[in-house]
Amino acid sequence: MYEGVVQDLIDELGHLPNIGPKSAQRIAFHLLQADPAEVRRLAEVLIRAKEQVRFCAICFNVAEQQECRICRDPRREPASLCVVEESKDVVAVEKTREFRGRYHVLGGAISPIDGVGPDDLRVKELLKRLADGAITEVILATDPNLEGEATATYLARLIKPMGLRVTRLASGLPVGGDLEYADEVTLGRAFEGRRQLDV
Amino acid sequence: MRVTHLSLADFRSYASLEIALQGGVTAFVGPNGQGKTNLVEAIGYIATLDSHRVATDQPLVRFGAPRAIVRANVEREGRTQLVEIELNPGGANRARLNRNPVPRPREVLGVLRTVLFAPEDLALVKGDPGERRRFLDELLVARWPRYAGVRADYDRVLKQRNTLLRTAAMARRNKTSGPNLTTLDAWDHHLAKVGGELVGARLALISALSPLVDKCYAEIAEGGATRIGYRSTLSPEPDPAVDVLTEQFLAALGQARANELDRGITLVGPHRDEMVLELTSSAGEAGLSAGLMPARGYASHGESWSYALALRLAAYDLLRSDGSEGGEPVLILDDVFAELDAKRRRRLAERVSGADQVLITAAVDADVPEQLIGQKFAVAGGLVSAA
Numbered sequence A: 001m002y003e004g005v006v007q008d009l010i011d012e013l014g015h016l017p018n019i020g021p022k023s024a025q026r027i028a029f030h031l032l033q034a035d036p037a038e039v040r041r042l043a044e045v046l047i048r049a050k051e052q053v054r055f056c057a058i059c060f061n062v063a064e065q066q067e068c069r070i071c072r073d074p075r076r077e078p079a080s081l082c083v084v085e086e087s088k089d090v091v092a093v094e095k096t097r098e099f100r101g102r103y104h105v106l107g108g109a110i111s112p113i114d115g116v117g118p119d120d121l122r123v124k125e126l127l128k129r130l131a132d133g134a135i136t137e138v139i140l141a142t143d144p145n146l147e148g149e150a151t152a153t154y155l156a157r158l159i160k161p162m163g164l165r166v167t168r169l170a171s172g173l174p175v176g177g178d179l180e181y182a183d184e185v186t187l188g189r190a191f192e193g194r195r196q197l198d199v
Numbered sequence B: 001m002r003v004t005h006l007s008l009a010d011f012r013s014y015a016s017l018e019i020a021l022q023g024g025v026t027a028f029v030g031p032n033g034q035g036k037t038n039l040v041e042a043i044g045y046i047a048t049l050d051s052h053r054v055a056t057d058q059p060l061v062r063f064g065a066p067r068a069i070v071r072a073n074v075e076r077e078g079r080t081q082l083v084e085i086e087l088n089p090g091g092a093n094r095a096r097l098n099r100n101p102v103p104r105p106r107e108v109l110g111v112l113r114t115v116l117f118a119p120e121d122l123a124l125v126k127g128d129p130g131e132r133r134r135f136l137d138e139l140l141v142a143r144w145p146r147y148a149g150v151r152a153d154y155d156r157v158l159k160q161r162n163t164l165l166r167t168a169a170m171a172r173r174n175k176t177s178g179p180n181l182t183t184l185d186a187w188d189h190h191l192a193k194v195g196g197e198l199v200g201a202r203l204a205l206i207s208a209l210s211p212l213v214d215k216c217y218a219e220i221a222e223g224g225a226t227r228i229g230y231r232s233t234l235s236p237e238p239d240p241a242v243d244v245l246t247e248q249f250l251a252a253l254g255q256a257r258a259n260e261l262d263r264g265i266t267l268v269g270p271h272r273d274e275m276v277l278e279l280t281s282s283a284g285e286a287g288l289s290a291g292l293m294p295a296r297g298y299a300s301h302g303e304s305w306s307y308a309l310a311l312r313l314a315a316y317d318l319l320r321s322d323g324s325e326g327g328e329p330v331l332i333l334d335d336v337f338a339e340l341d342a343k344r345r346r347r348l349a350e351r352v353s354g355a356d357q358v359l360i361t362a363a364v365d366a367d368v369p370e371q372l373i374g375q376k377f378a379v380a381g382g383l384v385s386a387a
Helices: A004-014 A021-033 A036-052 A087-096 A123-130 A146-162 A184-192 B036-048 B119-126 B129-143 B146-173 B181-220 B242-263 B301-321 B342-352
Strands: A080-084 A102-105 A137-140 A165-168 B002-011 B014-020 B024-029 B068-076 B079-087 B094-097 B114-117 B226-231 B274-279 B330-334 B357-362 B375-380 B383-386
Touching: A004 A021, A080 A087, A080 A123, A087 A102, A102 A123, A123 A146, A137 A146, A146 A165, A146 B146, A146 B181, A184 B146, B002 B036, B002 B357, B024 B036, B036 B068, B036 B079, B036 B114, B036 B330, B036 B357, B114 B301, B119 B129, B119 B301, B129 B146, B129 B181, B129 B274, B129 B301, B146 B181, B146 B242, B181 B226, B181 B242, B181 B274, B181 B301, B181 B342, B274 B301, B301 B342
Parallel strands: A080 A102, A080 A137, A137 A165, B024 B357, B024 B375, B114 B330, B330 B357
Antiparallel strands: B002 B014, B002 B068, B068 B079, B079 B094, B226 B274, B375 B383
C-alpha cells in the first residue's frame, strides 16, 4: 500500500478495463514522473471527452454533435444498415472501406448471465429506424461468439417479418493464414460455409 | 504409442522423479499409500489435462510447493515428442511441446492418448447419470476433438438460458417485472442446434461402443450379456440424423416451456439424458428370466466392477480400431487385479498382453498375473526402483 493519493490513483486506474494491479501501479508511477503539462493535458482531455462526447441520436455511435459523422454524410448509401455491438466495431468495419451504408450500435449483446436483455440494448430504436422502409438490407455484424450469435438470431427473427433482407457476416478462415493453424471450431465453420468457386 | 520417459517435479508425493519406461507391460508394485497411483495419474494428466481422482489441480502439487511439473517423452511410430506441463494452482497452467511453449495447454492434447481404468470407475455403473454422460463425452472428444468445442458451446448456451429462466421465475414469484422473455426463442434455437449435434454424436458413439462392451464383458465376466442404450429427454426415439434431432429438441423445448418457466431451469437436453447400462444376470438361478435389466441397482458388486472395466476396455478397443489417426492409446490399469478372481485375472492378462504399452499398479506381487511378464518397479516411500 502506498500513501494517500498515490494509492487512490492506483485504485482508480485499476478500475479501468484490462488494467490489473501491476499495470495500474506502472501507469501511476509513469504519470508521477511525467512532465506536469503532459499530465494536465491528459486530465483535461479526459474531462472534455466526458463532457463533450455523446452518442449519435440516430445510430448511437460516439459523436461530438447531435449526429455522428457517418449519419450526417450524404454520400452514404441509405439502403443498407450494419448492426454492431460497440462503437469500436464501427471503426473496425470502417477500416475495410468496403461498406458504404450506415450503422446501428446496439451497446452490447444479449447475455442473461451479465443481466443484459434486449431492453438494455438499442433494439427498439433499431426497429423504429427500419420502419420507414428506406433501409432494405440489414447486416448483422455482432461478434461471432455465442452471445453475438444469439443476439443476431433474436434480431433476425424480429426483422425478417418486416420483409427486409437480413444477412450475417461469414465466419471461417482468416485471410493470409495457414490452414494448419486454424482451430477445429473455425475450420468446422469454414467447411459449413464453403461455397462454389466461379471459374 | 508409448511413454518412454516420465519425469515429475513436486507432483503429488514426488519431489523429483525420473523413470525410463518400456513398451509392453510395466507393473508398479508397492503397499498402499506409497505413490503408485500418483505415477499413473501423472501420465493420465499429460493425456487429458485432468486427474481421474480430483477436480482441481491444487492437490496434484506437492504440499507446500508453488507448482508442479510433469514431463513425458511419448514415442509414436518411431518419433519421440516431449510434452511438458507446468501446473500453477491459482494461476494459468503452461505447456511446452518439444521445448517450445504452446499458446494454450489444450494444444498438447492428442500427443499422448490413454485409457485409464481405476477403482473410481465403479461410479460409472453405480453412480449418478452425470458420471456416464462424462464418460461418453470424454470418449467422444478423444475420438473427435471437435466435440470439445461443441460441448463447451452447449454448456455456455445452457448457462445463459438457465439464467434467463431463473430470473424470470424469481420475478414471477416476487411479482416484480421479470426479464424480457422474447429472447428465449433465440436461445432455444442455438441450444437445439449444438444440443442436436452433441446427441447425434453420442448416439453414433453408443452404437459403435455397445457391441464392444458386450464382447469385453463376456470375456472378463463369466458369461452374461450387456447392452448400452441411450435414454433421451428429446424424444423416446431419438433420430440419429442431427437435423432431425435439432427438430426433436425444439419440439421438446416447446412442450417443456411452461414447466421450465415455472421451475426456472432447462428440463430437456443432453445434460439430462442418460446412458443406460443393461445386463443379463449370469447367476442363472432357476426362475430368473434371462432378460436384460438395468445394471444400476440390480448388478452385484462383482458384476458392476466387470461392467465398469468392460466400458474402459471397449473404449480402448474403439480408439485402437480408429486406426493411425490418434495412434494406439496407452492402457492404464490402476489397482484392477485385486478385485478379480484368478480366472478373470488370467483372462484380462491375456487380453491386454498384446498392447503397445500397459501400465499396471498392484499392492502385492501376487496380484500381477504371471502372463504379464515385463518391466517391474517397486514403489515404496516415494521411491521408485526397478525390481
